[in-house]
Amino acid sequence: MGKSLAQNIAGKGIRLSVYNRHITGKEEGIAEDFVSLHTQYTGLQGFDDISQFIDSLETPRSILLMVNAGPAVDQVIATLLPLLSAGDMIIDGGNSHYKDTERREVALRENGIYFLGVGISGGEEGALHGPSLMPGGSKKAYDNVGRYLESIAARDKNGRPCCTYVGPQGAGHFVKMTHNGIEYAEMQLLAEVYHLLRYYLGKSPEDISNIFEEWKIHGLNSYILEITIDILRTKEGGELLLDKILDAAEQKSTGGWTVEAAFELGTPLGAVSEAVMARFLSAEKEQRLKAVNVYSNGKQAAQQTASPNFADKLKKGYEAARIINHATGFLLLKKASERYSWNLSLSEIARIWTNGCIIRSALMEILVEVLMKETDILQHPNMVAMMSDRVEDIKTVVAEGLGAGHALPVLSASLNHFLGYTTGLSPANLIQAQRDYFGAHTYQRVDRPLTEHFHTQWK
Ligand SMILES: NC(=O)C1=CN([C@@H]2O[C@H](COP(=O)(O)OP(=O)(O)OC[C@H]3O[C@@H](n4cnc5c(N)ncnc54)[C@H](OP(=O)(O)O)[C@@H]3O)[C@@H](O)[C@H]2O)C=CC1
Numbered sequence: 001m002g003k004s005l006a007q008n009i010a011g012k013g014i015r016l017s018v019y020n021r022h023i024t025g026k027e028e029g030i031a032e033d034f035v036s037l038h039t040q041y042t043g044l045q046g047f048d049d050i051s052q053f054i055d056s057l058e059t060p061r062s063i064l065l066m067v068n069a070g071p072a073v074d075q076v077i078a079t080l081l082p083l084l085s086a087g088d089m090i091i092d093g094g095n096s097h098y099k100d101t102e103r104r105e106v107a108l109r110e111n112g113i114y115f116l117g118v119g120i121s122g123g124e125e126g127a128l129h130g131p132s133l134m135p136g137g138s139k140k141a142y143d144n145v146g147r148y149l150e151s152i153a154a155r156d157k158n159g160r161p162c163c164t165y166v167g168p169q170g171a172g173h174f175v176k177m178t179h180n181g182i183e184y185a186e187m188q189l190l191a192e193v194y195h196l197l198r199y200y201l202g203k204s205p206e207d208i209s210n211i212f213e214e215w216k217i218h219g220l221n222s223y224i225l226e227i228t229i230d231i232l233r234t235k236e237g238g239e240l241l242l243d244k245i246l247d248a249a250e251q252k253s254t255g256g257w258t259v260e261a262a263f264e265l266g267t268p269l270g271a272v273s274e275a276v277m278a279r280f281l282s283a284e285k286e287q288r289l290k291a292v293n294v295y296s297n298g299k300q301a302a303q304q305t306a307s308p309n310f311a312d313k314l315k316k317g318y319e320a321a322r323i324i325n326h327a328t329g330f331l332l333l334k335k336a337s338e339r340y341s342w343n344l345s346l347s348e349i350a351r352i353w354t355n356g357c358i359i360r361s362a363l364m365e366i367l368v369e370v371l372m373k374e375t376d377i378l379q380h381p382n383m384v385a386m387m388s389d390r391v392e393d394i395k396t397v398v399a400e401g402l403g404a405g406h407a408l409p410v411l412s413a414s415l416n417h418f419l420g421y422t423t424g425l426s427p428a429n430l431i432q433a434q435r436d437y438f439g440a441h442t443y444q445r446v447d448r449p450l451t452e453h454f455h456t457q458w459k
């Protein structure tokens with residue numbers, strides 16, 4: 001990411017020094033080598049001596065870190081700090097936890113150093129040609145460097161940069177974390193759809209890539225769909241590369257952090273949560289292989305059993321689940337904004353997610369408008385119409401797919417969310433009664449003001 005961003009920045013004519021640590025015998029002259037490979041950029045200098053690197057910068061200095069989230073960020077900051085002067089700025093472009101960002105911002109402010117936590121999305125390609133940038137921290141700090149960040153960002157459909165000052169404290173990294181949570185669920189949803197097409201409907205990977213191509217043209221365009229089409233067409237030695245990849249998904253941390261944040265803020269996030277759990281379960285490959293020999297889960301191919309036009313229903317069910325995933329993701333942002341007084345603009349966040357980032361999609365373009373009027377996506381009239389037209393299809397897909405023995409954690413979690421959300425009378429009254437029964441936790445009544453709490457001696 002660092003090298004790609006450096007090329008992007010230098011390509012905009014911005015004078016840039018790059019630094020990589022020196023580890024004798026292992027990593028020597030990395031930054032100098034990078035510079036000598038890119039002589040087309042004037043004003044690009046490389047260093048593996050930190051003092052020389054710092055001396056090469058104009059004051060007040062602006063330093064962008066692209067190192068692994070966690071202790072590495074603290075280590076690099078500790079190395080930089082004695083060399084910096086009041087008014088200098090550090091920008092953390094990695095996937096840092098928003099609470100770490102808040103801690104670092106406070107500590108650096110006490111030393112007179114500005115700190116911005118900038119979520120960056122788009123992978124290597126995005127970093128090189130224009131990522132989506134989610135800066136958070138002090139507004140004054142953003143005012144100093146915002147123009148540089150905006151110059152390297154992707155552009156939205158109106159030519160505006162996919163970069164905006166998101167909010168104070170750790171808001172930028174919170175927004176990036178939520179982006180990644182939505183990303184996890186989007187990836188898992190498409191994996192489930194692919195799985196049903198291949199192993200329930202019996203379609204070949206080539207057929208599936210063609211179906212996805214059709215979906216892309218007809219309203220479902222997204223970066224994740226595009227790369228999946230490419231993946232389904234990639235061969236190695238004449239065979240599909242995908243079939244040679246171990247079915248055990250890895251993850252760093254941002255998906256799990258998003259779920260933790262949902263717990264902290266008390267907001268439902270079933271799709272993302274199930275996407276994280278699905279990766280954990282997939283990683284239990286050894287246990288899964290043992291279980292295959294112990295249990296028959298009655299997995300069936302569709303053959304004659306699939307309902308008519310199942311693939312069309314799958315498309316609409318997938319669209320419904322994506323809307324629900326985005327609705328819960330944006331509700332998490334809304335809850336965080338209220339709890340931490342960040343004043344997040346959900347529509348503006350959707351706008352900077354329309355290009356450059358991993359979850360860019362035709363749906364995101366629609367959500368920019370939707371979120372201007374309604375922070376709960378599922379309450380907007382256009383979304384009500386879309387969901388009403390798709391709810392029977394997602395029900396059919398989940399019922400039929402589960403019935404045929406296929407695990408559909410995110411499709412079913414999305415449907416469950418929707419059915420729970422559209423229920424006027426949930427069974428939570430029984431939960432309240434049970435809590436009061438064993439723990440005297442009290443309950444509110446439908447026939448009394450909600451300010452009153454009641455306890456019953458149940459036995
Ligand atoms: N890859 C992606 O698509 C995306 C990544 N990110 C985030 O960006 C950050 C960087 O990711 P990425 O570029 O992929 O990771 P890489 O592993 O490619 O690069 C990490 C860099 O950090 C350096 N580093 C690690 N520890 C230290 C340390 N203690 N002191 C000094 N330097 C250190 C490494 O140096 P050395 O080479 O010397 O080991 C390396 O140059 C991460 O937070 C990641 O989550 C964000 C968006 C997308």
Ligand SMILES: O=C(CO)[C@H](O)[C@H](O)COP(=O)(O)O
Binds near residue numbers: 255
């Ligand atoms: O930030 C990113 C994209 O926006 C990273 O590519 C993403 O974090 C990958 O995460 P994981 O390794 O957990 O799947």
